[in-house]
Amino acid sequence: MGYHGEAKRFLESASVEVGDTVRIKKPDVTYEGMVLDRADDADDRHIVLKLRSGYNIGVEISDASIELLERGSAPKIELPPLEVTENPELPDISIISTGGTVASIIDYRTGAVHPAFTADDLLRANPELLDTANIRGRAVFNILSENMKPEYWVETARAVFREIRDGADGVVVAHGTDTMHYTSAALSFILKTPVPVVFTGAQRSSDRPSSDASLNIQCSVRAAASDIAEVTLCMHATMDDRTCHLHRGVRARKMHTSRRDTFRSINSLPLAEVSPHEIRVIDGNYRERSSEEPEIMDRIEERVAFIKSYPGIQPEIIEWYLEDGYRGIVVEGTGLGHCPDSLIPVLEEAQSRGVPVAMTSQCLNGRVNMNVYSTGRRLLGAGVIPCGDMLPEVAYVKMCWVLGQTDDQYEVREMMMKNMAGELQDRSSIAYFRG
Amino acid sequence: MGYHGEAKRFLESASVEVGDTVRIKKPDVTYEGMVLDRADDADDRHIVLKLRSGYNIGVEISDASIELLERGSAPKIELPPLEVTENPELPDISIISTGGTVASIIDYRTGAVHPAFTADDLLRANPELLDTANIRGRAVFNILSENMKPEYWVETARAVFREIRDGADGVVVAHGTDTMHYTSAALSFILKTPVPVVFTGAQRSSDRPSSDASLNIQCSVRAAASDIAEVTLCMHATMDDRTCHLHRGVRARKMHTSRRDTFRSINSLPLAEVSPHEIRVIDGNYRERSSEEPEIMDRIEERVAFIKSYPGIQPEIIEWYLEDGYRGIVVEGTGLGHCPDSLIPVLEEAQSRGVPVAMTSQCLNGRVNMNVYSTGRRLLGAGVIPCGDMLPEVAYVKMCWVLGQTDDQYEVREMMMKNMAGELQDRSSIAYFRG
Numbered sequence: 001m002g003y004h005g006e007a008k009r010f011l012e013s014a015s016v017e018v019g020d021t022v023r024i025k026k027p028d029v030t031y032e033g034m035v036l037d038r039a040d041d042a043d044d045r046h047i048v049l050k051l052r053s054g055y056n057i058g059v060e061i062s063d064a065s066i067e068l069l070e071r072g073s074a075p076k077i078e079l080p081p082l083e084v085t086e087n088p089e090l091p092d093i094s095i096i097s098t099g100g101t102v103a104s105i106i107d108y109r110t111g112a113v114h115p116a117f118t119a120d121d122l123l124r125a126n127p128e129l130l131d132t133a134n135i136r137g138r139a140v141f142n143i144l145s146e147n148m149k150p151e152y153w154v155e156t157a158r159a160v161f162r163e164i165r166d167g168a169d170g171v172v173v174a175h176g177t178d179t180m181h182y183t184s185a186a187l188s189f190i191l192k193t194p195v196p197v198v199f200t201g202a203q204r205s206s207d208r209p210s211s212d213a214s215l216n217i218q219c220s221v222r223a224a225a226s227d228i229a230e231v232t233l234c235m236h237a238t239m240d241d242r243t244c245h246l247h248r249g250v251r252a253r254k255m256h257t258s259r260r261d262t263f264r265s266i267n268s269l270p271l272a273e274v275s276p277h278e279i280r281v282i283d284g285n286y287r288e289r290s291s292e293e294p295e296i297m298d299r300i301e302e303r304v305a306f307i308k309s310y311p312g313i314q315p316e317i318i319e320w321y322l323e324d325g326y327r328g329i330v331v332e333g334t335g336l337g338h339c340p341d342s343l344i345p346v347l348e349e350a351q352s353r354g355v356p357v358a359m360t361s362q363c364l365n366g367r368v369n370m371n372v373y374s375t376g377r378r379l380l381g382a383g384v385i386p387c388g389d390m391l392p393e394v395a396y397v398k399m400c401w402v403l404g405q406t407d408d409q410y411e412v413r414e415m416m417m418k419n420m421a422g423e424l425q426d427r428s429s430i431a432y433f434r435g
Numbered sequence: 436m437g438y439h440g441e442a443k444r445f446l447e448s449a450s451v452e453v454g455d456t457v458r459i460k461k462p463d464v465t466y467e468g469m470v471l472d473r474a475d476d477a478d479d480r481h482i483v484l485k486l487r488s489g490y491n492i493g494v495e496i497s498d499a500s501i502e503l504l505e506r507g508s509a510p511k512i513e514l515p516p517l518e519v520t521e522n523p524e525l526p527d528i529s530i531i532s533t534g535g536t537v538a539s540i541i542d543y544r545t546g547a548v549h550p551a552f553t554a555d556d557l558l559r560a561n562p563e564l565l566d567t568a569n570i571r572g573r574a575v576f577n578i579l580s581e582n583m584k585p586e587y588w589v590e591t592a593r594a595v596f597r598e599i600r601d602g603a604d605g606v607v608v609a610h611g612t613d614t615m616h617y618t619s620a621a622l623s624f625i626l627k628t629p630v631p632v633v634f635t636g637a638q639r640s641s642d643r644p645s646s647d648a649s650l651n652i653q654c655s656v657r658a659a660a661s662d663i664a665e666v667t668l669c670m671h672a673t674m675d676d677r678t679c680h681l682h683r684g685v686r687a688r689k690m691h692t693s694r695r696d697t698f699r700s701i702n703s704l705p706l707a708e709v710s711p712h713e714i715r716v717i718d719g720n721y722r723e724r725s726s727e728e729p730e731i732m733d734r735i736e737e738r739v740a741f742i743k744s745y746p747g748i749q750p751e752i753i754e755w756y757l758e759d760g761y762r763g764i765v766v767e768g769t770g771l772g773h774c775p776d777s778l779i780p781v782l783e784e785a786q787s788r789g790v791p792v793a794m795t796s797q798c799l800n801g802r803v804n805m806n807v808y809s810t811g812r813r814l815l816g817a818g819v820i821p822c823g824d825m826l827p828e829v830a831y832v833k834m835c836w837v838l839g840q841t842d843d844q845y846e847v848r849e850m851m852m853k854n855m856a857g858e859l860q861d862r863s864s865i866a867y868f869r870g
Contacts, residue, residue: 144808146768146769147777148746149775179745254798255799257798257803308741317752366691433694
């Protein structure tokens with residue numbers, strides 16, 4: 001972690017450490033601020049400062065000199081609350097922060113990134129948003145997205161619902177990228193929204209000059225002001241900092257650990273390409289903005305097992321879930337929706353105990369078809385629910401939600417196999433496979 | 436399942452059912468054979484016949500008439516063993532059949548496809564292979580690949596080893612596609628081979644006119660006669676029936692449920708593009724054919740858990756694996772290699788009991804980097820082994836193999852983090868992400 005090469009020597013020349021307040025002089029300009037840490041793979045030509053205004057900036061050091069002003073002991077700069085005048089011509093967009101890199105600061109003790117900013121701070125870092133909309137910011141909670149769980153989906157949905165009920169023309173949800181697609185899928189089922197609900201995040205901390213946070217936030221606010229009244233996910237479309245893709249919340253999946261264009265629509269096209277000033281619709285088949293009241297159906301069953309099938313998986317693991325009182329099982333099977341024959345009896349036992357079992361494919365692309373091979377037919381015979389072209393993660397989220405709505409096994413099956421939010425399509429998806 | 440539309444009416448006109456032996460007359464030609472079933476999504480313009488010669492053929496019916504010769508009760512046509520003269524100029528290639536669609540027939544009772552052919556039958560259906568090589572065929576076993584398990588990896592490896600030891604210049608392994616990439620990864624670790632070992636399969640049954648089996652087999656034999664002495668996987672490169680990609684066995688993953696070009700190299704390029712008559716090398720950095728003796732290290736630990744992390748996963752499931760005597764755990768984490776904080780204590784407990792835990796990413800593309808965020812750093816602190824850019828499936832297979840080689844926890848860590856067969860590369864993989 002941290003500075004290396006030129007940048008490290010530059011800091012050492014004045015005995016400066018991360019967290020210290022410094023003055024950096026360049027021929028035309030002088031900066032004062034706190035030195036922030038950088039990630040390992042950053043170049044060695046920049047120092048990142050948090051200015052007293054609250055902005056972060058990367059200062060190129062080739063013709064700069066540095067002076068230590070104050071040792072860094074104060075971990076955080078306190079900022080006054082934002083005071084912004086509303087423009088009645090513009091839509092009212094709420095930004096809800098749940099945590100994640102998009103709302104992160106550097107942890108000065110460990111050098112790692114952890115989430116801490118409130119939604120208010122997002123605005124401070126992106127004042128141009130105020131040209132697009134009146135922005136209200138609110139932090140719901142502040143957790144890393146790997147720690148999200150079903151009860152937080154519900155909390156997030158309720159916060160979004162309140163914003164819409166209170167008159168927001170659109171809602172942006174800032175969220176960590178790791179599990180953003182699980183949460184966007186959850187809200188797709190929990191909420192029926194008459195306005196856009198747009199998830200966004202960042203693959204790189206906003207304390208880094210190469211951060212993708214700013215474009216993602218700007219495009220998300222643009223999408224939240226649009227006519228696309230669905231739960232969507234807005235992130236970089238390419239590695240360039242130019243446009244974002246707006247994905248349906250039930251079709252997106254994080255497909256790269258670090259690239260900015262990590263989110264892809266699977267088995268569908270993105271709904272739109274978005275720049276800070278424009279939306280280009282790709283799939284016109286979306287739910288349009290309306291003046292209907294929002295609805296929320298926020299009962300969730302948390303005890304759903306999500307199991308990846310693999311060579312060597314033992315039926316005992318599924319027995320354990322049944323013994324432990326799990327109420328649903330989603331299998332990420334192989335190929336067209338298969339698992340080893342040895343699992344079939346215990347999956348049959350699950351169904352007979354009233355625990356529904358749904359089948360998806362770890363291929364991700366394409367659709368489950370359990371009529372082709374004998375294993376699939378045996379699974380269908382055992383009552384396993386085929387999930388068509390639904391992503392495994394979405395089927396898991398949907399099962400949690402469906403079991404919150406009904407106890408009736410027949411209804412569970414009906415609901416799992418019925419398209420509710422674009423997660424399940426009859427049309428062939430062969431053409432959507434790029435990679 | 437089965438015939439529909441025109442084709443169905445055509446059969447019904449003579450009261451013909453699947454399995455019956457018929458005569459179909461066209462203006463220029465007359466066919467006699469058994470009517471085979473077709474899959475749901477087949478067109479309604481063809482009837483598929485198994486001719487008395489053993490070949491299957493799709494007959495276009497627009498100008499045809501049909502006559503019932505015999506009700507189908509005999510489920511299988513017995514064929515005489517192949518007698519082929521060796522050409523001393525050509526390499527000796529062994530084709531080992533493990534089952535799967537590439538070696539499948541139709542099940543006349545249910546209409547579904549199940550594996551039954553021996554490797555000998557592959558040759559019968561692809562006589563042009565004899566222009567490329569002297570072919571020896573052998574069926575090791577006959578199972579659907581969803582039923583593969585670690586002990587079959589070992590059996591397959593031993594069969595391949597015997598063929599090489601007995602003088603084969605290359606080996607093709609016919610395998611079901613569902614778990615082919617798990618088995619190709621396993622043989623990459625188990626075998627040290629001086630000649631090519633090429634896995635192949637089919638996405639569509641060879642009883643269907645649109646089958647991909649023939650091109651895959653031909654290209655695989657070509658690759659097995661090449662200089663690329665690694666364990667590889669050879670399947671369609673595109674949806675066209677023109678070329679195949681030769682993937683490194685530890686880099687391939689099935690990425691579409693039904694497309695012929697379902698296998699993709701992840702975090703690397705394919706090694707080569709292969710046609711029946713030519714190999715175009717893409718990545719020249721392969722192990723070359725040599726006259727060394729093959730080696731086999733075939734001890735495998737079967738009790739390895741492969742767990743996908745998700746919002747709502749409970750630590751109790753990992754406790755269960757520990758109680759049940761599992762000896763290794765591979766986590767398919769989120770993002771850069773994360774899982775919920777709530778799992779960290781039990782993962783720490785696993786390590787302290789001598790059960791190694793390895794971390795991969797469900798993003799598939801990119802690499803695990805657990806230094807960036809606090810969760811990753813806590814996991815590293817708990818002793819979790821980061822798996823770099825290794826695919827989750829490959830890390831699982833490798834853990835099974837590593838635990839078969841050593842009980843020493845330090846050695847396990849060393850071996851997991853050391854590149855052995857191209858599964859782990861230091862170079863950035865950002866460019867390999869197509870999407």
